Amino acid sequence: MKKEQLISRQITDIHQIDRLQTDKNLEEALKELADIKYALDQSSIVAITNQRGVILYVNEKFCNISKYEEHELLGQDHRILNSNCHSRDFFKNMWATIGKGKTWRGEIRNKAKDGSLYWVDTTIVPFLNEKGKPYQYISIRNDITLRKQMEEEIRQSEAMYRLITENSSDLISIIDKEGNFTYVSPSHINILKYEEFELTSSKLLDWIHEDDRENVSQKIQKVFKTRRRSAQLEFRIRKKNGKYMYVDTKVNSIFNEAREISSIVLVMRDITERKKIEKIIYHLAYHDALTDLPNRRLFMNELRDAVSQAKQSSSTIAVMFIDLDRFKYVNDSWGHDTGDYILTEAARRIRKSLRSNDTIGRLGGDEFAVLLREVKDKEDVERLTKRIQKKFEEPVEFSGQTYSLSCSIGIALFPDDGRKADDLLTKADTALYNVKDKGRSGYAFFHPEMEEKSLEQVLLENELRKAIELEQFHLDYQPKVDFSTGELVGMEALVRWDHPDLGRIPPNQFIPLAEETGLIVPLGEWVLRRGCEQNKEWQEKGHSPMRLAVNLSVKQLEHPGIVQTIKKVLQETKLDPNWLELEVTESIFADVEHAASLLQEIRNLGVHISIDDFGTGYSSFSYIKHLPVDTLKIDSSFIRDIHQNEESQAIVKAVLTLAKSLSINVIAEGIENKEQFNLLNEDGCQQGQGFLFSKPLSSQDFEKYLQNQ
16 A cells, blocks of 8 residues: 555656646746747737737837827727728738738838828738637738838939930930940930830940040040049931931949949930031131131141151241232222232132142231142242242233232241241241342242341330330220120220330230230239229229229230239239139130140139130130130121121121030120121120220220219
């Protein structure tokens, strides 16, 4: 019996140990579940519903996002949160999934108690009974409202940019590193007339003119290699009909997460018409309007190239300076029509006397220049010179009258007389005047004795030096007028020299001398300072502030301290830089990069920049748009005969049109009559100066002019 009792007690003890162990396991499991619930409640939005969708439990996060109290939610179904943003089929599909005991995942937009909408990333897990049927559901949600807002903003942004891209008249495309198109806008189809697949299955370079291809390829590769954000290109692209159109192209880089350029966006704008106008302007600006010969600027470019080639090949070239004898008498006696005909006939005869590789240019008035390439010797040049003079012996008939022509010719040789283009032309000019001094109708080769200064020139130079020291100069001011209102918008300062013994000396006599001797630097500084002082004085007297234009010569701009000089003058005169405009001539743009850099420095002071005598020199709109320039002054030579000369009208109209497209102001100078004014006004010019409005006025007279405004 005792043995049975002992066994029974041992069995009881074992059961108690098992029960204790089970209780401990259960307790640990419950704690683990409690930990999981706590973690879930802290991180997610949790709700439990029965099989009909009635809410049995919600955690605090559910209440916070829905803005309902717990008691307002319990006993309700999820329709209380329905935002009407989803279709019936959406919820039908969800219930069908969880009704089969499967987990459902999706994104739902709910409506909070205050009517605000929010998005939740939702997972619904069904709990199954012993028959495998759901008896309740637990939903675990995470707030994704911010992410959805960002997605929507991105979507709208993409839609907007796509709308802009697909309706833009610009050609917008994306290319990869190999130059393959990865996207082309519909405008490619409309403008180039290609099908989309023709472009997207090819490379950009396939469609670019072969003369532009290498340049475009190098610049695009440079963008990729240097990781530049943007670049500007101009090239020609082929259309379906085989014709090419010019495009101004903005290149923008697209960077990947590694900050490497993955592709680039090209925005191409058709500038074919602009290029045509530029070509016309270039031709008109570099050719004489009457004879269609190269003008001084183009001739000098040709001469510089010829000198460079002659240095390399050790060959000889000659420069002729030709002047028509007694041409002023013909003009004055028989009129400009006769004079113009004689000039065109002279140009024709000179050209006919030359070889095919020689160049003739009209330098102005009755002056022509000839470049003879690869001449054998002096005798070779003499033969050509005599041929020209022989041609001039033939009489000219015009309007029933017969005229006799002759010319004087000065000649300089490279390398004997000079090794620079400017020196050769100057020495040919010196030789020409030697011929004229001896009675005209001949020719002469340059020799050094011709270069000695005349006594008169030496005296004038000495007087100029003294005049700067003694301040014998004064400024006149010519008004600039707004066409539409007639109001004064500014004035140009013009230097005048009244010598105590010699009287008034014209600017065309002392300005070139000042340039040649370097005296233009101190003279120019005096003009700048006096002009700024006067402008400030007028402002302090209560007159409306106006911009004063002062001319800066190339010599002044070449002076290393020019920027500091301008800054110092402005500081000392206390003139606001906005009321100063500096006029530079086109010749400064022979070295475009240096000119752009220097003018930008000056412009950074707050000073305005204008190009004087525009249309007579280097200017080309292909680079004018990249220069720090505010105003173009159309040269008076185009205005003088604008009412009579169609070519002058064409130049002025083209300049106005292109300047408007580049947002550059334009002013016409030298307006003398109503006909000129009316034509300029019709073409869209808004400002001008000239004798029609007022001659240059002394400071006293200009102040009276101001008072009458």
